[in-house]
Amino acid sequence: MSDLRDEFLSEAQEIVESLSRDLLLLDQAHKDGSSSQELVNEVFRAVHTLKGIAGMFGYARLGEVAHALEDLLDDLRLGRQNLTTELLDVLFEGVEVFQRLLAESPDAEVSDVDIIAFLEQLTSVGASRPPVEDALAAYAIDASVLAVLTEYEEHRLRTNVAKGVGLYRLKVRFSLATIDTQLEDLKARAKSIAEIITYLPSASGGDGDAIDLDVLLASSATAATLEDVLGGEGAVLERLTRGTSPVAPVRATEHHALVPPPPVRTPPRPTSAPPAPRMPSEPPLAKREVTADQLSLRSVAHTVRVDIRKLDHLMNVVGELAIVRTAVMRLTEKLRGRPELRQLAIDLHRINRGFERHLEELQDGILDVRMVPLGQTFDRLARIVRQVAREHDKEVVLVVTGAETEIDKLIVEELSDPLMHLIRNAIDHGIEAPKTRELAGKPPGGTLVLNAYQKGNHVVIEIEDDGAGINPQVLIETAIRRGIVSEEGAADMGRDEALQLIFLPGFSTRLRASDLSGRGVGMDVVKTNIGRLGGVIDVQSEVGTGTKLTITLPVTLAIISALLVRVAEREYALPITAVQEAIVFDPKRVRRVEGREVVTLRGETLTICRLDELFRVQSKARGRRYLVVVAVGQKRMGLVVDGLEGQQDIVIKALGKSLSRVRGISGATDLGDQRVALVLDAPGLLDEVLTSTERTLQEGRR
């Protein structure tokens, strides 16, 4: 049962996401004044499907909301309702409601989601129906034709007539054998210049192998243009004028096999009605004619949904296999030592190499499956942008690039909240009100750029606004007032250093927390959350020009390449992505600069950290030690270790709950032989070492 529920949740989530995407496009179309009919249909279908599956899985409240939204959308689709900003607001709100309902158990007795309020809102928007002018009467379209039109087709006809778009009748003859492809071809050609309202078998019939169709078109193009585009062998185009009958009545009796029995006017809710059957071979029609149950039953071919835990398990198995491989390698080495077994050793070595290759393929394959494009997350953000901008009466254009960039599913999941917060911040604090912007000589609408790209083993996400920027001086003053830095400390604080202040706990430059950005999370939480994913965040800002936040994340957390280092007889794994270089450590070159140990490396000062001291494990090692230069984002330091033990692919495993609060360690990994190595948390260590030296610096000054 819970499997089914998971299946439902994941499908429902997908539907809600696509719904959200289409709503954004619809919003855009509404602003541009461009045609949005197809989008309205998409949205309608999505909600309809959601209603269907919610019912099947016992999500009654979700079903109820979907049903109410569906009614509203149906009105919109059929022109009984106009697309307004208010209506769009309600639809967007609907997406939020869906998401909150999906997060709840359907059996929960108490719910945080007030669907009653939402339903009331829906009703009040739905109540304001504009009158629909009936321009169709002037055309005197034959009643029997009107009768076979679905309500939707009739609405399209009326809309086009109301807009003054010309109506045409195109007579075509299609062979029965190829009618499907010919129809599709006609639709494709018509798409850019005309809207096909309906097509009916013509009264003139056709011969045994072919059928004549009357296609009812609405187009603003001239007859000549239409003729050019749609014309073909045996095609006859005719413009319908007021007072003429556009399509000859269909005589059902003549075409028993082809034409349905006396057409019945489609009931107002097309979803509950079977698609009006017209011809025996009509898949294209069925597709166009709503949805009903076909959509919910149709599944996307060649795609499976997999629980990420199953992939984790597979990854673990790959890790175990890698250990087996190492063991076989060691055995091979032993065999080599014995001359009489040399040939055997060589064979075994070759087999093991083959095994290794396949193992790598397997590992890459599993990693690939875990990857999802960032687009899903970005879509959700686009909705936030619209909402926040409206609430603040700001105009914001969101520009998204690199949405196809892929990243580990688990990372994506954890990324939504931090990104959402940054976006809210950018609109709330960054982008100015339209009037302010105009005074500053900027366009009234702000631009928010969301950009993602892969850089080696990392994914970089940039959030850039062209707003007011952050004034480092204001940050410093606030920090002094809050006692976060001393005045002396602030005096020689560089511009970049000052900008980093925003990431400190308890720091907010606004006295009154805005209802949007101030929802209990600050930039420090964003930073912590990103750090937990093995990533870092950096900020750049120019007063008056804008702010850019750059997040650097590892592509995956599942399996990583690591440098094994030795400290006090223990091995530790350091993600290779964080390692810049490793050199021999020369204690004589260490200088103490204001409480911290530094070395100069190619002209740059590098803070060093003796891992044995930090971890309070006394190293008895004498002799040569090494300095591993660790860097994440813009931060660098040198870790002093006893030895380098080589590079290895490792599967990171979480420590138990009882050790989750240990700093500087992000997990552990099995090295085989029952040996377990701790995985160092590079961003965490960098933070700890660099900020603690800053603190001792300040304490030293006091």
Next chain:
Amino acid sequence: MSELVKRPTIVPMRPTGSETRAASLREILAFALADESYGFPLARVREILKLPPITPVPRAPRHVLGIVSVRGVITTVVDLRRLMRVEERPPEKHARILLVDVGGEVLGALVDEVLQVHRLAEDEVELAGVVGGDLSDHVIGVGRPRTRRDQDHAGRELIVLLDPEPLFARLERG
């Protein structure tokens, strides 16, 4: 001791034992720690491990010895001597790690020696409330199993019955 791992899920009943008596039996895994006998409810003990190499974790809570990998799952090992505040001593030949289910996490508990499984009847257990005194909240009571040789109450072995949850909750407090 390895057959403990594959213990049957149904406890074989003695022919003399009545239905009610069987139901009131407490199954205890008894182990030694600094010359005392202690017991965990058997149902909470997942597995008994011979001592694998333990990887110490820097800056971990004081009672944590380190971590081991149990078939790929990283498991925290707790020094029960430290946790029970008895004299510390390096583990010897008979030392074992008990994997104990502590609601939400399986923890390894290092003990000196695993003794045996006892099925204690109602009258062989004195609950903490009856024993009185100020026993810690992790002591359920005291078990006094009968033995064939010795039916005399006074000479029986004494097992301190431990409740894993409050015991390991000390980890949180450091």
